[in-house]
């Protein structure tokens with residue numbers, strides 16, 4: 283039914299979702315993997331992201347994205363924080379008190395998780411890999427791969443990303459992990475060690491498959507519509523589409539957003555919405571991410587008082603995460 287279909291839009295990432303279908307739940311797959319709860323020994327990224335609420339409000343009101351929207355992107359982008367003023371420093375100090383470094387709080391985190399089944403949720407871009415201009419070149423370091431491989435020996439570990447699952451697998455290349463691509467619309471369980479006749483037992487969850495033709499169509503329209511905007515790039519993430527504006531002149535951001543909105547408006551069954559992720563209560567989730575698209579998970583963890591959200595960010599920004607890490611390298615250390 284058309285009204286059940288939802289196009290999730292976060293930043294310029296468009297994700298097709300379907301209401302009424304089961305919620306993509308990482309826990310529901312992660313919990314099938316039994317591992318002992320062993321405790322290991324052991325901001326502000328430079329993403330130019332559209333602030334969800336503003337975009338949502340604009341879209342809901344059928345309004346043209348306004349300067350306020352551009353301002354909020356600018357505020358969230360360190361490339362625009364050219365001078366460090368005393369008030370900025372003060373703001374940063376206050377933020378760090380609210381979201382202490384997860385490295386400093388490691389003992390508290392491990393204490394709180396004692397005796398519980400830890401499940402690790404890891405965002406990819408900006409968390410496991412540094413942010414780069416070309417999304418096809420967002421490689422993860424060998425060091426990071428080794429750290430994640432090690433981590434997965436102890437805890438069920440899932441990569442949760444806006445990217446298409448196959449693409450993120452090409453970057454990560456670890457068959458022992460769960461992968462939730464397209465913001466949770468495409469979930470696959472670990473395949474490592476499975477014999478050929480066991481492959482059918484692998485968790486495979488694609489609740490929105492029937493909408494692939496529509497997503498493909500919208501992707502082509504977006505490519506056509508945005509090709510006159512220098513620097514704009516459209517990425518097909520299978521169940522979602524990202525329109526990148528990192529290399530677009532700031533003066534053109536509003537126009538580009540307007541073009542995207544016009545396309546989306548042509549498909550009444552599509553809607554602007556923020557992605558969501560779900561974690562169950564009986565595990566101890568540790569969710570590490572850097573993006574506005576990770577905030578849903580942080581919010582749920584905070585609301586349930588369960589596990590911890592850790593934001594990877596060099597600069598203070600609004601977040602529901604409990605702790606912070608400055609960069610992907612610190613995330614690696616915590617593994």
Ligand SMILES: O=P(O)(O)OC[C@H]1O[C@H](O[C@H]2O[C@H](CO)[C@@H](O)[C@H](O)[C@H]2O)[C@H](O)[C@@H](O)[C@@H]1O
Nearest residue numbers: 295406407413414415417420443444445524528
């Ligand atoms: O959920 P994530 O794993 O963080 O994926 C979110 C988006 O990540 C990618 O875009 C971001 O990283 C790019 C490479 O560093 C960067 O150029 C871009 O500006 C960032 O937004 C990916 O390309 C998108 O498809 C994902 O939705």
